[in-house]
Structure formats: structure tokens, C-alpha cells
Amino acid sequence: MSNMYEQRWHKSRYSAGAENCVEVREHAAGADIRDTQNRDAGHLGVPSAEWAAFLVAVKSAEL
Template identity: 45%
Template sequence: MPYNWRKSSRSGQGNNCVEVGRTPNGAAVRDTKDRSAGYFTTTGQQWSAFIDAVKNQRFD
């Protein structure tokens, strides 16, 4: 089960974003608008690759 759910401080007080939680093997992501819909998980390696891609603007 994921724990330590958090969202970006840049998202303000809105509920139009995602939250990230820790898992024993990586991370979990869920939609703040519908937390009851569940979440998806990634391995630590997958999460690191995603964060690296975001930081290097590969999705722009």
C-alpha cells in the first residue's frame, strides 16, 4: 500500500493534479479529483527515468 502521499507545492490548493506516494519498490500515482479510483505503481527505476525525462523537457 502506498504511503506519504504528496502533491507538488506548485499545484496550490486546487484538486486538479496528481499525487505521488511511496511504495516499498518505487512510487504510486493517483488523481486528486478521484482518489477512490485507485492508483498505478512504478518501480524505482521507472520513476527515476520518468523524473529525468521531465527535468530534461522530453515531453515538451
């Protein structure tokens, strides 16, 4: 089993060129989110069920 923190941070392809972005690192337990311009400030961990619900809401234009 791989370490959940071996996953790479990434930005949405829709944020190309934007200065105010967040980066996401998805893993089996959910996702970690951090500020692109302030990476050393830490990250917010989100459990997998909540991350999946967020993605559904974004894709359906609810958010």
C-alpha cells in the same frame, strides 16, 4: 524496515491551486500515483527504475 505504504501522498509544489492534479507516494519499490479528485479509484504503481527515468525526463524538459 519500514512498510512502503507508510509514506505520505503529496502533490507537486508547482500544482498549488490547480484542480486537476495527481498525488504521488514514493517508496523503495518505486512510486504510486493517483488522481487527486478521485482518490478512491485506486492508484497506478510504477517500479523505481521507471519512476527515476520519468523524473529525469521531466526535469530535463523532455516531457
